[in-house]
Amino acid sequence: MSGKSDLRMYVEHLFEGRVLDAETIELKEEIYGNLVARFDDYVAQGMSESEAYEHTCEAVTSLDDVMGEKDAPAEATTAIPAAAPVPEPTTVIEAPAAPEPLPVEAPKRWSTAKIVAIVAVVLVIFGIAGCTVFNMLDTQRAADDYRGQTSQNVQQVDQPDDTTFVDETKPDDSTTTGQTTDSTTTETNGQGSSPQDGSGNRYGAPAQSGTGLVAEVQAHSVDGLSSYAGSRSPDTAQVEKLFRSLPVSEYLTGVESTSAGTVTVTYEYQDRDLVARDDDHVDLALVYDAVSAMCTIDDLQTLTLVELEPDDGRMDRDTQVFERSMLEGLLGTSLDGSKLTASAWDELRAQVMTERIYDTAWDLADRD
Numbered sequence: 001m002s003g004k005s006d007l008r009m010y011v012e013h014l015f016e017g018r019v020l021d022a023e024t025i026e027l028k029e030e031i032y033g034n035l036v037a038r039f040d041d042y043v044a045q046g047m048s049e050s051e052a053y054e055h056t057c058e059a060v061t062s063l064d065d066v067m068g069e070k071d072a073p074a075e076a077t078t079a080i081p082a083a084a085p086v087p088e089p090t091t092v093i094e095a096p097a098a099p100e101p102l103p104v105e106a107p108k109r110w111s112t113a114k115i116v117a118i119v120a121v122v123l124v125i126f127g128i129a130g131c132t133v134f135n136m137l138d139t140q141r142a143a144d145d146y147r148g149q150t151s152q153n154v155q156q157v158d159q160p161d162d163t164t165f166v167d168e169t170k171p172d173d174s175t176t177t178g179q180t181t182d183s184t185t186t187e188t189n190g191q192g193s194s195p196q197d198g199s200g201n202r203y204g205a206p207a208q209s210g211t212g213l214v215a216e217v218q219a220h221s222v223d224g225l226s227s228y229a230g231s232r233s234p235d236t237a238q239v240e241k242l243f244r245s246l247p248v249s250e251y252l253t254g255v256e257s258t259s260a261g262t263v264t265v266t267y268e269y270q271d272r273d274l275v276a277r278d279d280d281h282v283d284l285a286l287v288y289d290a291v292s293a294m295c296t297i298d299d300l301q302t303l304t305l306v307e308l309e310p311d312d313g314r315m316d317r318d319t320q321v322f323e324r325s326m327l328e329g330l331l332g333t334s335l336d337g338s339k340l341t342a343s344a345w346d347e348l349r350a351q352v353m354t355e356r357i358y359d360t361a362w363d364l365a366d367r368d
Helices: 004-014 022-044 049-059 064-071 112-147 213-219 222-226 236-244 279-296 324-331 342-352 355-365
Strands: 252-259 262-268 302-311 314-323
Touching (some): 279 314, 279 324, 279 355, 314 324
Parallel strands (some): 262 302
């Protein structure tokens, strides 16, 4: 359906292909104004918009006559033939004069210095964005690696001879179980506790021992832990028995429970560097003890491990505070009695023994 709004398009169509100088533009606007006035008169007379549009367009079918009239003498009046029997509109709305075009300024060219500065800023932004994306991907990859760990990918953190224990019931040069070291005889004991070498160091100085804390943690029996399942923190006697069955127990000097859910265990060494062949192995064993305690002591929420060691005439004190929520979040599982089965414990122990877990747990627990 055509109407008043289509008159502009009709006039534009009439002027297609013509050079629009100022005079032509003025003529076009004059024709458009007259057609609009004619259209309004038709509508006022009762025509529909579609009929009014058709009658209005019939008044000007081409520009030949109009342009001829435009070239006529000045006395002649430019007019558009009227459509019979409708009288010409008495009011002619003249179109406003076309505005003069604004002066166009030539585009300014940027200096070389500005271009170089903009390029440098863009490169810096892309560099920062690239580093951010790379770090996010690297973090995600590390998380995926951690979730995919099983008991088959435990990191090797000690020498091969740490897979054996000394049978403390036999002298250093007694019969062996088929594998001997320089000065010790090896045999796995029931709970993996109290290995000794000839020097009196429980886990062996670097050059003296064929055993180590890693081997004791690997061989520690979940059956021994099961007997302590359901313990409560206020029962310090029961809690102390538990810790004396765990690795590093020979250096244990005290167990205290100041309130429900909190336990403090104290160890004292003459020289921590001689406790194990690698100082990190002490950290591993104590983190393993903390996880064991969380699985067996139902109400335990906070475990504080205190290490005492003489240093230049004074007693050096190191404190690690293990929160249940911290360990469970790091391991991605709850720590309770359900873990005290052979398969579940082997899997949990394998996680604890990876450097990513025990080293991170130790750093988070450090309060010095």
